[in-house]
Structure formats: structure tokens, C-alpha cells
Amino acid sequence: MKKALDCPYSMIDQEIICEHKTARVTPSDIKTVHNHDGYEIVLFLKGDVNIMIEPDIYQMKRGDMFLVSPLVFHGLDLEDISGYERIVINVQYETLKRLGDEDTDFSTIFRSSDSPNMNHVHIPNDKLQGFIEIADRLEAALNSDEFGHTILSRALLVEFLIMTNKFSTSSTHQKKKSLMPSVVSRIFDYIDSHIEENITIKDMSEALHYSSDHLSRVFSEATGDSLKHYISGKKIVLAQKLLLQNYPPYDVCFMAGYNNYSSFSRRFSQQIGMSPKQYQLANKEPSVMPDKIGAKLWA
Incomplete structure (x- = not known):
């Protein structure tokens, strides 16, 4: 991929x-x-x-x-x-x-x-x-x-x-079997559970009992994306949801697990094409998206 x-x-x-x-x-x-x-x-x-x-x-x-x-x-x-x-x-x-x-x-x-x-x-x-x-x-x-x-x-x-x-809604509907390797599923679960924290691959490797290199390799093979890039993308998605719920951009920075607003704003602008404040202003109406959407985000 x-x-x-x-x-x-x-x-x-x-x-x-x-x-x-x-x-x-x-x-x-x-x-x-x-x-x-x-x-x-x-x-x-x-x-x-x-x-x-x-x-x-x-x-x-x-x-x-x-x-x-x-x-x-x-x-x-x-x-x-x-x-x-x-x-x-x-x-x-x-x-x-x-x-x-x-x-x-x-x-x-x-x-x-x-x-x-x-x-x-x-x-x-x-x-x-x-x-x-x-x-x-x-x-x-x-x-x-x-x-x-x-x-x-x-x-x-x-x-x-x-x-x-x-x-x-048919009664004959059956869940389709996933081809995702189990270790990659565990990576997704870990990211979802710690998305509001400063996630590092080192901490993840210790929690999952695999080397950092192994986690990065199997994730990239399964998804086509680097683990570091994906974590960053997930945090920006969380920031989007929080901004759409009208949280102040400065607060959103720390709620999404960033320690520095300048770094957060720069990464947000790179991924979304506008600053956090501009994104919020472009979506002025409150509750543009319900909380349920992507409640457990992974595209």
C-alpha cells in the first residue's frame, strides 16, 4: 500500500x-x-x-x-x-x-x-x-x-x-471478517486509549511488549502509513472534533496531547490547510458533527 x-x-x-x-x-x-x-x-x-x-x-x-x-x-x-x-x-x-x-x-x-x-x-x-x-x-x-x-x-x-x-437492517447481515493482523489491531487500541496523551512509540512498545522497530514495520506494512504519521493524524482529527464543539484552540492543543501550541498549530495547518482558529471560524455553527461520529476513531 x-x-x-x-x-x-x-x-x-x-x-x-x-x-x-x-x-x-x-x-x-x-x-x-x-x-x-x-x-x-x-x-x-x-x-x-x-x-x-x-x-x-x-x-x-x-x-x-x-x-x-x-x-x-x-x-x-x-x-x-x-x-x-x-x-x-x-x-x-x-x-x-x-x-x-x-x-x-x-x-x-x-x-x-x-x-x-x-x-x-x-x-x-x-x-x-x-x-x-x-x-x-x-x-x-x-x-x-x-x-x-x-x-x-x-x-x-x-x-x-x-x-x-x-x-x-436485514436479519441476514453478518459481520465481515477483518484481515488486520492482531498486533496492528492492538496498536490501534493503544492509540485510541491514549490519544489525549503524548504518545511515543517507545512507550507503546513497552506496553505491547514488542520492539519499536517491529511495531513501526508491521503497522506500515498493514496500512501503508508510518506509525508516527498516523498518530499525528489521529490527534489532528481529535482536535477537529474539539474545535467543532467550540473549545478554544489553545485548550484543544493540550486536550489533543500536544505540549506546545506553536507545534500543534503548525501541524494542524499542514494537515487541514488552515489554522485551528480559521478552521473553527469556518465552521461557526455549534455541534457541526455529533459526538458519536468517530467516537472511537481509527481512511
């Missing part, structure tokens, strides 16, 4: 994005170990691909749909880059919220009893074409300028989500 980019966070700059991708993929096209400020749906159709959604790795099979919550790290590991076909839908947080009402919270489809980070749904082959047709119509509507295309796009997305929910 390719090493993560220095700036793994990306903003969804349109209310809804839908792409049915069938073109050949090159390694440089894949941005691994990243997260978004909105929701993502991946419907797998063809190829030899593993998907990583913190803290697990899954082998994708035709009809597998993964629904990823905001600010959750995820990425792809392509064993064969020649025949990867998938449908990818991205939805801004506020857009998904507006699509529902007091009786319908579409965000619940993006988490499960197994994970607050994501939901896995398998679409049977005899039902799959219906999802593909709706997604293709959604993509066409989003690229259209005809009268009513925006309303039609939202209606098609709602239909897609309602159909998905029927399979998500």
Missing part, C-alpha cells in the same frame, strides 16, 4: 458527488490513509482490492458496500490495478442532515453495532443492478444543467440510501 500523503484530510467541495469508475487505475491515483469532512459510500463491482477502514482491513467482493463516517481514516490496497470498477458517492455532512427529518436520520446507515466508524452491507447480485442504475442516474443528474436537476439528484440519493438501509 502506498505511503500516505502529508495532507490526508480532504474537504468535500460539492453537496453530492457520484462517480461510476471503470477506468484503469494507477497507484498514483490512489490517495491512501485519508479522511473526509463528509460521508463516503463505496460500492464494489469488480477487481482485486482490499479496503482499510480503521481499525480493520477487508477484502472486497462484488456487491460489497462500505459506508464510511466523516473524519474516519480509510484507504485502498489494490492487488490488481487493471480491472477495478466501483461506484463512489460522497455527501457533505450538512447535506445528508437536510435530506432527513425527525423520523429519518440517514447518518445511522454509516455506522453499525460492530463499528461507530462504518457500516458494511452486501447487495445480492440479483439486486445489484438496481443500485447501479440509480447511481448512474444520480451521476447524470449531477452533471446536468436541466431544470430540476438538483432536486432530482437529492431524490435519487434518498432512494439509494433507503434501498441501502433495507439491506443494512
Whole structure:
């Protein structure tokens, strides 16, 4: 898996994005170990691909749909880059919220009893074409300028989500087996448990009874990211959540386990593209994201 980019966070700059991708993929096209400020749906159709959604790795099979919550790290590991076909839908947080009402919270489809980070749904082959047709119509509507295309796009997305929910709540749903090595799962658990502290690989190695070199190597092999880089990214995600809850940026620095505000602000700006204060001002409304989203963060 390719090493993560220095700036793994990306903003969804349109209310809804839908792409049915069938073109050949090159390694440089894949941005691994990243997260978004909105929701993502991946419907797998063809190829030899593993998907990583913190803290697990899954082998994708035709009809597998993964629904990823905001600010959750995820990425792809392509064993064969020649025949990867998938449908990818991205939805801004506020857009998904507006699509529902007091009786319908579409965000619940993006988490499960197994994970607050994501939901896995398998679409049977005899039902799959219906999802593909709706997604293709959604993509066409989003690229259209005809009268009513925006309303039609939202209606098609709602239909897609309602159909998905029927399979998500099916009694036949079974948890998909994770391919994540056990030692890497322990690393994720350790980071989650100590994210508000000044985490060092040395302290982690002593707690888990492995050498620092071994932990760094197995983590990188499994995720494509360096352990140090991932820890930093996780802390910035925690800082984002705290800033969205209107904590002062200076307090957020120490709540996220940093000892120096200048270092925190510099790292935040590198990853998010703006300072902590600018990020908070850009998201003025209180409780932009509920506390439940990414409560146990891993993209």
C-alpha cells in the first residue's frame, strides 16, 4: 500500500458527488490513509482490492458496500490495478442532515453495532443492478444543467440510501471478517486509549511488549502509513472534533496531547490547510458533527 500523503484530510467541495469508475487505475491515483469532512459510500463491482477502514482491513467482493463516517481514516490496497470498477458517492455532512427529518436520520446507515466508524452491507447480485442504475442516474443528474436537476439528484440519493438501509437492517447481515493482523489491531487500541496523551512509540512498545522497530514495520506494512504519521493524524482529527464543539484552540492543543501550541498549530495547518482558529471560524455553527461520529476513531 502506498505511503500516505502529508495532507490526508480532504474537504468535500460539492453537496453530492457520484462517480461510476471503470477506468484503469494507477497507484498514483490512489490517495491512501485519508479522511473526509463528509460521508463516503463505496460500492464494489469488480477487481482485486482490499479496503482499510480503521481499525480493520477487508477484502472486497462484488456487491460489497462500505459506508464510511466523516473524519474516519480509510484507504485502498489494490492487488490488481487493471480491472477495478466501483461506484463512489460522497455527501457533505450538512447535506445528508437536510435530506432527513425527525423520523429519518440517514447518518445511522454509516455506522453499525460492530463499528461507530462504518457500516458494511452486501447487495445480492440479483439486486445489484438496481443500485447501479440509480447511481448512474444520480451521476447524470449531477452533471446536468436541466431544470430540476438538483432536486432530482437529492431524490435519487434518498432512494439509494433507503434501498441501502433495507439491506443494512436485514436479519441476514453478518459481520465481515477483518484481515488486520492482531498486533496492528492492538496498536490501534493503544492509540485510541491514549490519544489525549503524548504518545511515543517507545512507550507503546513497552506496553505491547514488542520492539519499536517491529511495531513501526508491521503497522506500515498493514496500512501503508508510518506509525508516527498516523498518530499525528489521529490527534489532528481529535482536535477537529474539539474545535467543532467550540473549545478554544489553545485548550484543544493540550486536550489533543500536544505540549506546545506553536507545534500543534503548525501541524494542524499542514494537515487541514488552515489554522485551528480559521478552521473553527469556518465552521461557526455549534455541534457541526455529533459526538458519536468517530467516537472511537481509527481512511
